[in-house]
Amino acid sequence: MSRILNTATSIGLITAILLMAGCVGSDTTTVETGDAGPQVDAGSNTSANEQNNGSGSSDPRNATTPPTGDSNAETSISLDSEIGELLGKLGTGSNDERVAASDALRERREAVLASVSDWLKAGTLKQRQGLMLFFTGQAQQFPEQVSIAVGLGLQDEDSKVRSIAIQLIRQLLPEQAAAQQAVLLEAMVDAAETTSNRVSIIRLLSVLPGDRPTIESQVGQLAVDNNQVSEVQRSALQTYARLAPLEPAMALLIKVLETSKNDDVCRTAAVLVGKYGSKSEAAVTILAVHLESSHDDLRDATAQALARIGRPSIDVLGAALGSENLATRQIAIYTLGVIGPSSRAYLEKISSMITADDEDTNAIAREALSRILQQ
Numbered sequence: 001m002s003r004i005l006n007t008a009t010s011i012g013l014i015t016a017i018l019l020m021a022g023c024v025g026s027d028t029t030t031v032e033t034g035d036a037g038p039q040v041d042a043g044s045n046t047s048a049n050e051q052n053n054g055s056g057s058s059d060p061r062n063a064t065t066p067p068t069g070d071s072n073a074e075t076s077i078s079l080d081s082e083i084g085e086l087l088g089k090l091g092t093g094s095n096d097e098r099v100a101a102s103d104a105l106r107e108r109r110e111a112v113l114a115s116v117s118d119w120l121k122a123g124t125l126k127q128r129q130g131l132m133l134f135f136t137g138q139a140q141q142f143p144e145q146v147s148i149a150v151g152l153g154l155q156d157e158d159s160k161v162r163s164i165a166i167q168l169i170r171q172l173l174p175e176q177a178a179a180q181q182a183v184l185l186e187a188m189v190d191a192a193e194t195t196s197n198r199v200s201i202i203r204l205l206s207v208l209p210g211d212r213p214t215i216e217s218q219v220g221q222l223a224v225d226n227n228q229v230s231e232v233q234r235s236a237l238q239t240y241a242r243l244a245p246l247e248p249a250m251a252l253l254i255k256v257l258e259t260s261k262n263d264d265v266c267r268t269a270a271v272l273v274g275k276y277g278s279k280s281e282a283a284v285t286i287l288a289v290h291l292e293s294s295h296d297d298l299r300d301a302t303a304q305a306l307a308r309i310g311r312p313s314i315d316v317l318g319a320a321l322g323s324e325n326l327a328t329r330q331i332a333i334y335t336l337g338v339i340g341p342s343s344r345a346y347l348e349k350i351s352s353m354i355t356a357d358d359e360d361t362n363a364i365a366r367e368a369l370s371r372i373l374q375q
Helices: 002-024 045-052 081-092 095-107 109-113 116-122 125-134 143-153 159-169 174-178 181-188 195-205 212-223 230-243 246-259 263-274 277-290 296-309 311-320 326-339 341-352 359-372
Strands: 028-033 039-041 075-080
Touching: 075 081, 075 116, 081 095, 081 109, 081 125, 095 109, 095 125, 109 116, 116 125, 116 143, 125 143, 125 159, 143 159, 143 174, 159 181, 159 195, 181 195, 181 212, 195 212, 195 230, 212 230, 212 246, 230 246, 230 263, 246 263, 246 277, 263 277, 263 296, 277 296, 277 311, 296 311, 296 326, 311 326, 311 341, 326 341, 326 359, 341 359
Parallel strands: none
Antiparallel strands: 028 039, 028 075
16 A cells, blocks of 8 residues: 555656646747647746747737648747847847847847748747848848748738838849749739738839739739729839830820829829830820829929920920910920920910010010020
8 A cells, every 4th residue: 555655656746847847848939730720838938938029918920820731730830039039129129129139140040040931930920020121131141041931921911021021022033033923913913912012012023033924914904903092003004114015005004194083193104105205106195185284293294295205296285375274385385495496386376475464474485485496
């Protein structure tokens, strides 16, 4: 009987020691995922790690996203609490904290590089932001790790993490950047994505290696979609004009000038038309309509485009001299002057517009006449 009691006592002591060891734990947080979903292992150590990581229990990213593959498989992710604290400070700390954290992380670079996926799957928001910032300027030195970070970062629930990932793509190797094309095109048209991220993607696509015809086609569809946010449609117009040959680009710009009710979008289209110079003759008629706009920036951009087109614009500008809108008459006079001697047919009309009661128009007309009469 005493032997049984002694054995039970020994087992109890061993169990107590093991339980105490579990309570003390290590300085890492272990995240396990399985059929029951994400579970954070560590008892009282969990709260300490959450404080070190800059995350409260309400942060939905406290636990890792379940991995793809066999849903019955169990995966354990261990995160170093010291690195986690440094990443958190790099993500949202003060300038001094960020500098110190960056220096400290560089000293532990190998450990950070070895756990890129783990931090982006199981890290807190601050830590994920910090990890993405850590890779800024290091893509050429660590192309594989940065490529992994970009791939996961583009899928992150936080817009800032996605934003940094978009910027990092410019630093990737061409084949790595091209591999992100499908994800970028999907995000570009996603109304739930932030406007700033969509604009960044559209601008990136103008230089992204990859399937150029597909990029051109999808950007073009966005450029003529008048239901888009103004900033998105304008960026799409600019990128499409860089990618597309002259004829389809001109046709698209004219279509936008004809159909859009947004003055800022039309202004961007007018500016782009003007960059083609005399090759934009087909746009002169619709530009003449916008010369009557009450939107100062649109009217100015239209006049500049007509001036760059040059001789083919002269007759529509001459017709605008008879506009009921004073601002339209003044800008028509000025633009004919910019075109110069080719506008001689309207010398008499411009001269007749110099009157005693409109000094502003007089000054513009005299300057225009001077330019037109130049040999």
